[in-house]
Amino acid sequence: MELEKLKIIVEKKFPTFDESEPIVALFNPQQISITKTGWQGQGNSLQPADASASLTVELFFDTSLLKAGKSSIEIGSIIGLDSFGSSRLQDVRKYTRKIYQLTEKKSGLGDPSRPPICKLKWGRNTVLFQGVLKQLTKTFTRFLADGTPVRAKLNCSFEEWIPPEFKQKEQNPIDDPIRIVRRGETLTSIAAEEYNDPALWRVIAAANRLDNPRQITPGQRLTVPPL
Known part of the structure; x- marks a missing residue:
C-alpha cells in the first residue's frame, strides 16, 4: 500500500480550496491533538462554550534524510554541487517556508x-x-558548517475558523432559510439547486458546521445562507 502523506490544502479564493497544489509534509507526524471545550462554568451553571476547536501538530523536516534509499537520479534532485564538486544538502527552509x-x-x-x-x-x-494557522514555532536543530539549516521542526497550532457572516447568521437563524434534507440529496445537489453552483456546497457545510459533509440524512434541517 502506498504511503499517504499529511497534506495541507490551502484556501485559494473563498470558499474554494486549491486541491491541485497541496503542501505535503516531508515526514508524517507521530501525533496530532485536537482540543474542543464543550461546556464552561460549574455545576448547575454549566453553559455551552462558544469556543473554537484547535489542532496542534509537530512537523519534522530534515533534508539529510531525503538521501536515504534514493536513486542517484532522485538524489540529484535534492542536493546540489558547490564550486568544488562536493555534495551539499538543501536548505530546509525551502520546505518550511510555505507553512x-x-x-x-x-x-x-x-x-x-x-x-x-x-x-x-x-x-x-x-x-x-x-481552520487557520494561529501560531507557529520553528526550531532549527542541525546546521551545515556555513550556518545553512538542514533540520527543523515546526510546532503548529491551527484554530477552527468560521466566517464572521456565518457566526452572525448562527446568532440570528431566522434570517436564513431552513431546508429539510430529502432522500437522495447531497450537499452538492442542494448547492446546485439553491445557488445554481454545486461547487458552493462548502458554504452550506460551513454554515451548519458539519463534521462530515458526506453524511447528511433525510429529515435533517440545514441552514442555507444567502450569498
Missing part, C-alpha cells in the same frame, strides 16, 4: 485581514481539521 507563510494575511479572500483557511488532510478522503 510559515500560512500565518500571513492573504488578499482575495473576501476579508483582507485574515490568513487563508487550511484543510489538514491525511488519506484520500479524510479531512482531519479545517
Whole structure:
C-alpha cells in the first residue's frame, strides 16, 4: 500500500480550496491533538462554550534524510554541487517556508485581514481539521558548517475558523432559510439547486458546521445562507 502523506490544502479564493497544489509534509507526524471545550462554568451553571476547536501538530523536516534509499537520479534532485564538486544538502527552509507563510494575511479572500483557511488532510478522503494557522514555532536543530539549516521542526497550532457572516447568521437563524434534507440529496445537489453552483456546497457545510459533509440524512434541517 502506498504511503499517504499529511497534506495541507490551502484556501485559494473563498470558499474554494486549491486541491491541485497541496503542501505535503516531508515526514508524517507521530501525533496530532485536537482540543474542543464543550461546556464552561460549574455545576448547575454549566453553559455551552462558544469556543473554537484547535489542532496542534509537530512537523519534522530534515533534508539529510531525503538521501536515504534514493536513486542517484532522485538524489540529484535534492542536493546540489558547490564550486568544488562536493555534495551539499538543501536548505530546509525551502520546505518550511510555505507553512510559515500560512500565518500571513492573504488578499482575495473576501476579508483582507485574515490568513487563508487550511484543510489538514491525511488519506484520500479524510479531512482531519479545517481552520487557520494561529501560531507557529520553528526550531532549527542541525546546521551545515556555513550556518545553512538542514533540520527543523515546526510546532503548529491551527484554530477552527468560521466566517464572521456565518457566526452572525448562527446568532440570528431566522434570517436564513431552513431546508429539510430529502432522500437522495447531497450537499452538492442542494448547492446546485439553491445557488445554481454545486461547487458552493462548502458554504452550506460551513454554515451548519458539519463534521462530515458526506453524511447528511433525510429529515435533517440545514441552514442555507444567502450569498
